[in-house]
Amino acid sequence: MEDSKKMDRISNLPDELLCHILSFLPTKIAFTTTVLSKRWTPLFHSLTILRFDDETVHNYAAFNSVCGFIDTFMLPPRLPNQFIKTFSLKCRFVFSDSNCHILDAWVEAAKQRCIEEFHLSMIARISNDTIFTCQTLVVLKLEWLQVEVENLCRDLPSLKTLQLRFVRFKNKNVLQQLLNASPNLEDLNAYGTSKHDKNSAPVGVKSLSLAKLVRAEMRAIDVPYNVVNNVEFLCVYQAEDIIFKSFPVFRNLIHIKLQFYCFFHGWDGIVQLLQQCPKLQIVFIRKWRSSSSKEWKWPNSVLECVSSHLRSCTILNFEGSANNLQFATYILQNARFLQDMTIDVTTRSSNEMLLERSEIIEELSSCPRISPACKLTFEYK
Structure with a gap:
């Protein structure tokens, strides 16, 4: 009886199952498993679901620490062809314009690794269209961002879920272009503070049809209701x-x-x-x-x-x-x-x-x- 109580059942589990279990944890917590034994280090680095959700960062020292931690996953020497299913970053620390290149590097790395789900909740500017050019993207959730992209003529054939919360577009036609680029969209959540008339729209948006859309949540956003009339x-x-x-x-x-x-x-x-x-x-x-x-x-x-x-x-x-x-x-x-x-x-x-x-x-x-x-x-x- 004593021997059975001391048995290390977790170590007997296959690597695939252990990685699956770790994927449900915030990545920072999953990292602590590396102190258990040498076996856990490669398991940790093979995670395909990365969640960096730290809303407690309130100063530059903590911010730089978080950035360094994320760099170890997103940038070399991590294998450039290593698949990442989900990347989620929630941070209430304001990304200054001088730090936006860090965010751009993470987004580019996510695209190179055929990202399927991308969640970004932070106060920052997006000045390039990298994340909007990822053809493997299935879920895109953006919050508190200022999108500085002037034009977006891209194709997002795999995108099924789009969530925009308090996202500002410098050019309101970019939102129309984003929807035009998502012919297979099924779920749209648009929650913002735009003051434009919902029954008028940017040029061309009234002819937009999201034929596969089945679910929509709308609040004060530049999308007229005829665009979501199939839901x-x-x-x-x-x-x-x-x-x-x-x-x-x-x-x-x-x-x-x-x-x-x-x-x-x-x-x-x-x-x-x-x-x-x-x-x-x-x-x-x-x-x-x-x-x-x-x-x-x-x-x-x-x-x-x-x-x-x-x-x-x-x-x-x-x-x-x-x-x-x-x-x-x-x-x-x-x-x-x-x-x-x-x-x-x-x-x-x-x-x-x-x-x-x-x-x-x-x-x-x-x-x-x-x-x-x-x-x-x-x-x-």
Whole structure:
């Protein structure tokens, strides 16, 4: 029994399995295994998934240490033909222009090693198009970057996932060119602070079609919605007014998430959008502040998606206004295949015209439901 307890089971595992286990660790942590025995050093250097996620760097000394550590993986004497599947770097230390050549060298090395996934989250400028010329790239995630590339006439035939968060393009046409270069894109996450009209676009972008796109998350970015009208899942975060009547028809859309800071159009806008989504099954709506006092009335005819497809409806920050109750009642009385409706009731407002929580629950609980399978759930915050 004593001998079995002391048995080194890890050392008996094959190299391939050990490398697989190490790939789930941050690379800095994986490096500590090299002190165990000589066997672990070549294992460590053969890792194909590299994660340098260090958001604790706050001074040049620590920054230079991290850069030196990354250099040992990305630059010679590491074998130039050694495959790297994933390179991820998250750093909150600002890359000055004088240090951008370091980043350029890492990107070039990643491209030479047929990188498939590239994640970069840092405050820095990208002045060359190297990462946008990598034909093996499947996943590209960029965050907090300033892209200084003037033109991007490239081909990214393998790219399936593109995530841009707080990425600024010096030339807004570069974003269009990036999408044009990605004919097989399936997942687009565009989250930024651009102030351009979403229903207008850089020259040529309205004719762009991402035929294989199935998922899109959009917030304040220079991509009009007609570019993503093939998706099955759409998430819209919006701080400003959206012109719902300008939305294209989303013929494949099954699941939509709408999050508004200012509910300017009220439920009229939501109905206009739902009219463009004939196959919609799941609706999630979150609103922080209502600014429409216009009385909402039921549409003259029942929306196709509501009567024939809607299965789940969730409304967060639901206040006891007449309009809110009207919309919820409309769904309950017309969604024939509705399985669940979740209402997150809030009573934060001091408006005396709003119903109390108990009154909201009583009103909706007593509402007739056309779907006998519908489960009505109330949540509170």
